[in-house]
Amino acid sequence: MSDTRPLKKSKTKHTSTSISEIEAEHAEAEMLAHPPAAEDRSLHFHDGGEFNLEKRHETSAAYGERLGSGKKNPFTGENFSTKYFDILKVRHDLPIHQQRAEFLEMFHSTQIMVLVGETGSGKSTQLPQFVLYDDMPHLIGKQVACTQPRRVAAMSVAARVAEELDVKLGEEVGYNIRFENMTSNKTILKYMTDGMLLREAMEDHELSRYSCIILDEAHERTLATDILMGLLKQLSDRRKDLKIIIMSATLDAEKFQRYFNDAPLLAVPGRTYPVEIYYTKEFQRDYLDAAIRTVLQIHATEDEGDILVFLTGEEEIETAVKKITLEGEQLVREEGCGPLKVYPLYGSLPPHQQQRIFEPAPQAFKKGGRPGRKVIVSTNIAETSLTIDGVVYVVDPGFSKQKVYNPRIRVESLLVSPISKASAQQRAGRAGRTRPGKCFRLYTEEAFQKELIEQSYPEVLRSNLANTVLELKKLGIDDLVHFDFMDPPAPETMMRALEELNYLTCIDDEGGLTSLGRLASVFPLDPMLAVLLIGSPAFKCSEEILTIVSMLSVPTVFIRPSGEGAKRAADEAKKLFAHPDGDHLTLLNVYHSFESDEAHEVGQRKWCIQNFLNYRSLKSAQSVRKQLRRMMESHDVDLIEGNYESLSYYDNIRKALANGFFMQVAKKKSTGKGYITVKDSQDALLHPSTVLAQQDEWVIYNEFVLTSKNYIRTITSVRPEWLVEFAPEYYDLENFQQGDVRMSLARVHERVAKMKKASS
């Protein structure tokens, strides 16, 4: 039934390098009441003791253990709970515990160190605690920070560590993520997202409140992590008292060491099971089909154990789920196989459906019968963000959707591309979390060796850097060209970013931050949206623009289910909100309706379902709006509500949009179909989701998407006179080559000149 077999067995044994040691359930850590401290503190050593500041950065592992195993919590002075000692036993069994002394020795001898640790080593939870006992931040009024790339990780690790230290979450141990600051003036260990620490660095370049900064999951190379690394490298010269620890999965430890001036390395073993790797003999033309057949074959021939399949996107996953389910039923009927339950898993799936992957595998039809099995068909989300125990078989076709940036046409797009060796190893590791497993790679061993790159490209090489450059400027980095990136981005990408910021007047011609740029950097938005927001009071509609910007900052609010009838119904529902001038105004209508009395009477959640709208997106637009509004207030950006009765209500909003989006304009082609972008002369079609008819000559667009065709998406019609008026330098005729756009613009300039003459 399958020509992907016989699979060649490789001798390679693989050990997982999985990431989060802490599962979500720890987030619900039970908080115990602390009994009041009654006894005096004289019973030192065999009964614990107190911190001794003189020993700071000179303590031994025994010192920390003595303090941590006494009667009283040395951080709070209160008696430890019995639960504390139960957890302490478990912690002592973690591999990293053996290396506490080794860690302290290295920590004392160097300012910057690199720590690599595999899954289950306990590095994210234990290491920061080792630091606390030696660094004693509470005695010198400082804090220890530990960054995570994801919010859930920051929250759940913090909850776990608070439990381990027998303190209340938010007091000695807390976390800080966007929209939620769970810390207090007692906090000495703070888990936070990497983006959050970057924000703090923009306010305080010295990061002076910290005595030690731990960057966790550094191998993921998020934009924020990369910038922080460059920053910390610089800062380590100015602040000799600041300790820095870079934590990573094993693969690229040397690169981190080299980057940080040959920083010493500590490696801690993980706790995972070996995974056998199988390759196909031949190249698989149709990886989707091969993946489905491999799953069915595993089900028919392999021992008990769940299957995890990696595919690239929602549509592909839903197709695979349907096919596997159908053919699985056939296997049950014809071959007497056990039951098969198939679950999709991807980011845009609502949380309760994501949770279903944790349901237990189906039972065999009869006792002692062939095993039932659970199959999870997932995007990359199961590679890093979510861990599923019980997976024994991994099917890896070797592809994922990755963001790529083309600086020439200034477009970010998603492309199905081969994964890296590191990713392949990470995927394989997912099979060895509970017992030895198998990984079926749907490509040849030769392809793995020769064609896959070692590491995925870091985000900084795949993104538009306008926002990053603005952040760096705000961080006080004047010389961007010589900023020490671990992987420097292409010069053209930097040039594009500087050019864009210059057009937005966020930086002047000398590359210096302008006052507008400084203000724009306050907002957690793309510079263009920030400038749009800051400019909106001039058009007497900043409340409305604030709403539109918030709606543009969350996942799409429109739901369009599959199935012909449902699609039609969803399209009809959308028409109720449609504004003839475009999608931005349509978003405004949706938001207003969401907050209307009518929606509240029905119940917002129900109202959303009735109107094919995404409740979660709208709620998050609300919280984004609240945050941005606060920032506008504190930075004196006027909040002005447009006059809905006025005839110019919508025109004012469109003017404000034109003022912000003047770089993202397309013009209807005078001959032929479709539109052409004004700056880069790219052919583009209006995305079919637009509410606009195809007749408006000039439009601004929110994004340019490359899929089956070139599309511009989220579009509003504007008058060209506005563009010329608001961005005269950008629309100077000399900037345009001969052609359609220039000819039209010339006529616009003439009209404007005539009008001026007539009125004077």
Add this chain to the structure above:
DNA sequence: GAGCACTGC
């Protein structure tokens, strides 16, 4: 007349 891998502020 079509889709949004995953994060983060």
